[in-house]
Amino acid sequence: AQFAPHRFAAPEREWVATMAHVLRLPPAPGRWLVGMAFVWRVCAQIRVMAPESLVNQFAATKGRIDGSTATFGAPFYGERILGRLVWRESTTGQTHCTDLDYVVPQPDQTAVLNHEHNEVKPINIVIVRRGKCSFVTKVRVAQRKGAHAVIIVDKEDSTMTARDIRRIIVADDGYGDVVEIPSMLISREEGQHLIEAAKTNQQVIVELAWDVPTDNVVLVDQWMSSASVESHRFLKDWTDKRKALNEVIKFVPHYHVFGMQASADYNDLCADNTTQYCAEDPDGSGPVTGSMVLDEDIRQLCIHELYKVQRSQIAASSNQVEYAREYWDYVSQMLDACPIDGPDPESRFGKACSERLMGKVGIDPQRVQICADNTRDAKLKEQRENVAWSPRALRINGWRYSGAMDADLVTRAICSGFVTLPDACKTLVEPVHPVLKKIYQTSGSGVSLGSFVTALLVVAALGLAALFLYKRSLTRHIHSALREEVMLEVQAQMDSYKQLAS
Numbered sequence: 001a002q003f004a005p006h007r008f009a010a011p012e013r014e015w016v017a018t019m020a021h022v023l024r025l026p027p028a029p030g031r032w033l034v035g036m037a038f039v040w041r042v043c044a045q046i047r048v049m050a051p052e053s054l055v056n057q058f059a060a061t062k063g064r065i066d067g068s069t070a071t072f073g074a075p076f077y078g079e080r081i082l083g084r085l086v087w088r089e090s091t092t093g094q095t096h097c098t099d100l101d102y103v104v105p106q107p108d109q110t111a112v113l114n115h116e117h118n119e120v121k122p123i124n125i126v127i128v129r130r131g132k133c134s135f136v137t138k139v140r141v142a143q144r145k146g147a148h149a150v151i152i153v154d155k156e157d158s159t160m161t162a163r164d165i166r167r168i169i170v171a172d173d174g175y176g177d178v179v180e181i182p183s184m185l186i187s188r189e190e191g192q193h194l195i196e197a198a199k200t201n202q203q204v205i206v207e208l209a210w211d212v213p214t215d216n217v218v219l220v221d222q223w224m225s226s227a228s229v230e231s232h233r234f235l236k237d238w239t240d241k242r243k244a245l246n247e248v249i250k251f252v253p254h255y256h257v258f259g260m261q262a263s264a265d266y267n268d269l270c271a272d273n274t275t276q277y278c279a280e281d282p283d284g285s286g287p288v289t290g291s292m293v294l295d296e297d298i299r300q301l302c303i304h305e306l307y308k309v310q311r312s313q314i315a316a317s318s319n320q321v322e323y324a325r326e327y328w329d330y331v332s333q334m335l336d337a338c339p340i341d342g343p344d345p346e347s348r349f350g351k352a353c354s355e356r357l358m359g360k361v362g363i364d365p366q367r368v369q370i371c372a373d374n375t376r377d378a379k380l381k382e383q384r385e386n387v388a389w390s391p392r393a394l395r396i397n398g399w400r401y402s403g404a405m406d407a408d409l410v411t412r413a414i415c416s417g418f419v420t421l422p423d424a425c426k427t428l429v430e431p432v433h434p435v436l437k438k439i440y441q442t443s444g445s446g447v448s449l450g451s452f453v454t455a456l457l458v459v460a461a462l463g464l465a466a467l468f469l470y471k472r473s474l475t476r477h478i479h480s481a482l483r484e485e486v487m488l489e490v491q492a493q494m495d496s497y498k499q500l501a502s
Contacts (some may be wrong), residue, residue, distance in 0.1 A: 001108045004252060006463055008057060009353055010320055016364070040201055043299055045064060045065075045066060045209045045211060046064070046065040046066075046067065046151070046184075046206050046207070047063050047064050047065075047173075047206060047207040047209070047333045048063040048065070048194075048204075048206050048210060049063070049082065049205045049206055049207055050203065050204065050205040051197070051202045051203075051204065053197075054193065054194075054204060057193050058190075058193070065162075065186055065190050065194075066162065066166055066186075067151070067165065067166070067169050067183060067184035067186040068165055068166050068167070068169070068170050068185045068186075068349060068402075069137065069170065069182065069183075069184050069210065069402035069403070070135060070170040070172075070176075070179075070182070070183040070185075070402060070403075070418070071169065071170060071171055071172050071176075071390070071402050072135075072136060072139070072172040072176025072179050072183075072250070072403070072404060073176065073179040073180065073181055073182050073183055073402055073403060073404065074179075074180055074181065074182060074404060074406070074407075074409055075182040075210045075402060075403045075413075076149075076182060076208065076209075076210060077212065077409070077412045077413040077416045078211050078217070078412055078413075078415065078416035078429070079209070079210075080207055080208070080209045081207065081208050081209075081367060082123075082205055082206070082207055083123035083125040083148065083149060083205070083206060083207075083208060084123075084124065084125065084129055084203050084204060084205055084206075085125050085151070085198040085204040085205075085206060086104055086105065086124050086125065086126045086127065086147075086193055086196070086198065087126075087127045087194075087195050087198035087199060088102035088103055088104065088152075089102065090102060090129070091107065095128075095129050095130075095132040096129055096134070096141065096142070097132050097137055097138060097141065097260050098129035098141060099139075099141055099144060100104035100355035102145075103145070104124060104126055104142070104145040104146045104147060105124075106393045110191070115149070123148035123149060124146055124147050124148050124149075125147070125148065125149045125150070125151060125206065125208070126142045126145070126147035126149070126150050126151070127150075127151045127153060127191070127194060127195055127198060128142060128150060128151075128152055128153070129152075129153055129155065129156070130152050130154050130155050130158075130185065131155050132151065134173040134175075135152060135170050135171070135173070135183065135185070136172060136174075136175050136176045136179065137173070137175075138142060138150065138152060138183075139152075139176075139179050139181065139183045139197055140175070140178065140179060140335050142181075142183075143179060147181060148181055149181055149182050149183065150181065150182075150183035150184075151183070151184060151185065151186060151191070151194070152170070152183060152185045152186070152414075153186055153187075153188060153192070153194070153195065154185065154186070154187050154188040154191060155188065155189025156188060157185075158188045158417075160187060160188070161187060161189075161191070162186070162187040164187075165185055165186060165187045165383055168185060169389055169390070170183070170184070170185050170402075171390075175336070177404070179404075182208070182210075194206075198256075209415075210402075210413075210416075211302075212396050212397060212413055212414075212416045212417040213218045213396075213397040213398060213399050213417065214397070214417055214418060214419045215397050215417065215418070215419060216418070216419050216420070217248060217249065217250055217320075217321055217419060218248065218249045218250070218396060218397055218414050218417040219250050219395075219396070219397055220249055220250065220252070220378040220393070220394070220395070220396055220414060220466070221248070221252045221253045221388075222251070222252075222254065222388075222393070222394050222487065223254045223255070223256055223388040223391065223392065223393040223394070224253070224254070224255060224256065224391075224392060225255060225279065225280055225282075225293060225297070225392075226293055226296040226297050226299075226331075226334065227279075227282040227288065227292075227293045227296065227301055227335075227340060227349060227389060228254065228279070228280075228282070228303065228391075228392065229335060229340075230392060230405065231392060232334060232335040232336075233330070234331045234406075234407065234410075234417055235328075235331050235332055236336075237332075238407040238408075238411070239328050239331075239332040241344075241407060241411045241428055243323075243325070243328065243422045244427075244428055245323060245414070245422070245425075245428070246289065246311055246321075247311050247322035247323075247422075247424075248321065248418070248424065249321065249414065250320060250322055251322075251323075252320055253300065253301065253304055253327075254299035254383060254386055254481075255279075255300070255301065255383050256279065256280065256298065256383075256387075256391040256473065257277050257278070257279060257294065257380055257383040257384040258278055258387075259277065259278060259384060259385060260274050260278050261274060261275065262274060262275050265279065265350070268281070268289035268290060268291050269281055269289070269290035269291070270290060270291065270294075271291055271294050271380065276380075276384070277294060277380040277381075277383075277384060278290055278294075279291075279293040279294045279297065280293065280391070281293075282340050282349075283340050283341065286340070288340050288343070288348070288349050289350065291351065292350055292351075293382065295350070295351065295372070295378075296334075296350075296354060297383065298372045298375075298379050298380070299329070299351075299354055299368055299372055300327070300331060300334075301379050301383075302368045302372050302375070302379075303324070303326060303330055303358075303363055303368055304324045304327040305371065306367055306368065306371060307324040307325070307327055307363070308322040308323065308324035308327070308357045309322065309323060309324070309327040310322055311323050324499035326361055326362055326363050327389075329361040329362070330357060330358065330361050330363060333357060333360075333361070334354075334357065335349070336403065337353065337356075337357045337360075338350070338353035338354060338357060347481045357452050364477060370448040374495070386431070394410065396414055396417050396425075397417050399417075401413055408429070411425075412429045415428065417430055417488040422479075
C-alpha cells in the first residue's frame with residue numbers, strides 16, 4: 001500500500017503518522033509501507049440483491065462491492081445476512097457525526113436468515129458519509145440510532161478508487177470498545193449508486209458477508225507485546241478455546257519490535273544504543289523499560305519454539321499443526337503473576353518473576369535462557385522485519401482480521417476459515433452470531449415459526465385440560481342425576497307397596 005499521509009483525513013492522519021514513526025518511514029508521498037502488501041486481502045463483501053435496476057449497475061462485479069472492514073465492532077463472521085439500506089441526508093451539516101443530524105426509521109419488512117429459516121425483521125444497514133469526525137464517532141451515533149451495520153461512503157470530492165479504499169485501515173480512535181456492530185468503508189463511486197437507490201421509495205436489499213480464506217488447517221498469526229495488558233487479556237480469554245482447537249490450527253506468535261534513528265537519548269526503549277531494536281515502554285517513567293519488554297518477548301518466543309509439538313498432519317493442508325501447551329500456560333498467567341506495577345522485582349514484570357512463573361508451569365528456565373542468548377539478535381531482527389499493520393494485530397490464513405480482539409469473535413472468524421468445520425467449532429461458537437441473535441430477538445413484533453408452534457402447543461394443552469375438567473364435571477352431574485332418579489323411583493315403589501297393604 002502506498003504510504004501517503006496527505007491523502008488521509010485528519011482523524012486518521014495521527015494514526016498514520018504514528019505508524020510512520022514506528023516503522024522508521026519518512027512521511028512523504030511515494031514511499032512504500034513495507035509489510036503491508038497483504039492488506040488488500042481485507043474486505044467486507046456487499047452483494048446487491050434488489051432492486052434489479054441497482055443490480056444492473058454493478059453487473060461487472062455481479063452485484064458485489066468490496067470494502068475495508070473497521071478494526072472495531074463485531075463483523076458477522078460465518079454469517080450471510082440480508083438487510084435494507086437506509087440513507088438520510090445530513091440536516092445540520094455535521095456529516096452524520098451527531099445524534100441530531102439524521103433519523104433512522106424502524107424496519108417494516110420481513111427477511112430470512114439463510115440457515116435458520118426464521119422470519120425476522122431485516123437489519124438496518126445505515127449509510128453515512130466520511131468526514132468531519134472519526135469513523136468510530138459515526139458508527140457510535142448510528143448504533144445509538146438503531147443501526148445494525150454501517151456503510152461509510154468516501155467523501156464526495158474523493159478521487160480514491162475502490163482498490164485504494166480496500167487498502168485503508170478503518171482504525172479505532174480509542175473509543176471503539178462500545179461499538180458492537182460491524183462497519184465498512186467503500187468508495188465514493190460505488191457508494192453514490194447505493195445512496196441514489198436508497199433515496200427512492202424502493203426497498204434496497206443487500207447481503208453482507210465476511211468470508212475468510214479457507215484451508216483444512218487454519219494458520220493464525222498474532223502480533224502483540226509481552227507487556228501489553230490488552231494482549232494479555234485476549235490471550236488469557238482465548239487460551240481454553242486455543243487448547244480445544246489444538247488439533248486443527250497452527251498458531252505463530254509475533255512481537256512488536258521497531259527501530260529508531262540512532263540517538264544517545266533513547267530512554268531505555270531499545271536493546272542498546274544502536275536503537276535497531278526497540279519496544280514500547282509500558283509504564284512511562286516506571287521501573288519497567290522497553291529493553292526489559294524485548295527480553296520478555298524473546299523469552300516467550302523461545303518458550304514457544306522449545307515446547308511446541310506436532311499434533312497432527314493433515315495431508316490436504318500445507319500447514320503443520322503444532323501446539324505448545326507450556327507456552328499457553330505461561331502467557332495466560334504472565335501479567336497476573338508478574339504485573340507491571342508489582343511491588344518488588346520478584347513479583348514485577350522482569351526476568352526474576354518470569355523464571356519463577358516458568359518453574360510453576362513446568363518450563364526449564366535454563367533452556368529458555370540458552371535459547372535467548374543464542375538467538376537474541378536473529379529473533380529481534382525477524383520480529384522487526386515481519387511487521388503488521390498495527391502493534392496488536394491478527395491474521396487468519398494470510399487474511400487481515402478486522403474487529404475487536406474478543407476471544408469469542410476471533411474464534412468465530414477462525415472457525416469460518418476451515419474447509420470442513422471441525423467438531424470443536426461446533427461447541428465453541430453459537431450457531432448464530434450473538435449480536436445477530438440480539439438483533440433478531442428485539443427487531444419487532446414478528447412471530448417466528450418456533451414461537452408459533454410453541455404457542456399452538458400451549459393452547460392445545462390448555463384445551464385438553466379444559467376438556468378433562470369439563471368431562472369430570474359432566475360425569476359428576478350425571479352421577480348426581482342418576483342417584484336422584486333412583487331415589488325417586490325407590491320412593492315411588494315404596495308408596496305403591498303401602499297402598500297395596502291397606
